[in-house]
Amino acid sequence: MAGSGFSERAWDQAYRAAVAQAFGTVPYYREMWAEAGARREDPAPTPVTRLEEVLAALYPLGAPYERRREEPGWIGEPAELLEALRLTGAYRGERPLFEVRRALLDWRRVGRARYHVVLSADAEAADPETRAAGLRALRAAREPALLGDPGQLAELPDHPGGARLLVRLPLTDPAVSEHGAHEHGAHEHGAHGQEVHGQEVHGQEVHGHVVHDGHLGYLGGRDRGCGRVHVNWRRVHVRQTPAGPLFTLLRRRRPTLVGISVPGTAHLAVERCARHGTPVLAAREAVAA
Template sequence: MLVFSGPRWAEAADAVADRALREVPFYRERLVGAGARGGPVPSAELADRLWALCPLASPFTPAREPTLWTGVPGDLAAAVRLAGRWGRATPVVEARPAWVPWTRLTPAGPAYAPVVVSTPDLDGPARARTPARPVLVAPPAAVAELTARLDHVGPVVLRLAAAEVSGHRGRAAVLFDPHLGYFAGRSPVCGHWHVLWRCFHVTATGGALVVTALRRRRPTLSRIAVPAGDFARVDLCRRHRTPVLLSDPAP
């Protein structure tokens, strides 16, 4: 079992930042006049630079591969497990802006189906999950429509941006960014927002959460800044001894 270590966590993020400067055009370009590693990169700045976020030795080739922004299925599975007390085999239905061909989030499960909010004609696989009481993952604005459209009777996990968390209570929820994907979830056990620390490193500074994807190379996501909302710092959960996002300032 992998045990959390703060120093090793920080070292892993530093290693990604150093590799990004050596291998990835986007970060090499930003380095000019920006200090040893450059400053955090606003997530919105990534939208039109997809091609530049892959290593020089393994460039993005749009003619031969789909977009790199489809996300990582395993990250969604981990976030959903963190946010609820349902079993590892509970199916997941996820609201998405575009279709993906996934049928499972990990090789051994759970079963998965996407649903495109704007395209009801693609609802078939998601509706087929309804008898198994799947978890529905969706932004708050889409929950009512999708629940009715899919005859959904299972649990709901809200997909929120960090800036939308203020005042959130009770309902299961996960944190999401369009470029980073799922990087934290609210534990029903302790009530804290836990970082998916095996996959992401997070710090809080200047009103932003600065997030590094520790396991991805295509795209390489190093020190990506998203608005922090009420989150003010990262600390350890007293119960779980792993990183959580807290709204109160450091003591």
């Protein structure tokens, strides 16, 4: 991560450009000026829980939402996942990547690596063979990387011991703000109430952690060296407010997501990593101290 080229000024300029684009071309944000009766410097925070309700208004006027032709608005791009994984220092793209999900995804590659979906135990599959096929491919793969929530990984039957386990943490997970938790063997509680002990999930070593939100997508990863959760600053801007952080996706336009608040993250703050000089998420108390 050394020599990342991060600049606080350039990061804020990218945010300002995203705000200008939103106010200029996206109905949802244009309406904020109309409601305020004046120009706004920043959009009003939008709770992530409201995004489904206003989805159609989040698409630019020049490329409007077309329900019958659209993929789900929250899929994101393979590059977002790859960059989050690279931030961990545990994945370089040389291994086939299997992601545990509740639905299939029409991706073929993430970077140079082949990409596969393994349906989770709670996924609704019309044909049971679909889930079985994903598990067979996982068992047959040579040195695969396997990504999922702690509970999803624990529920998979017969996954190979040689798989490199990568854990997907929700943005609201308390472990996101813990500094160096994995270096010191602290206990964490992941999704579905499953316990993550240091660097193991149910007895198997965990090689990396990425941070994810169901609507915002992959936001960053925990660096194995410094133990801090680094924001993928090339794609994500985080603006600190008294109520908590607001997230802006700098490159995503359909839908446009600017100034999004996530319930359960009021304890988080953004600061600079002393080792790498790039943005990290930390506990607000730690920043204030």
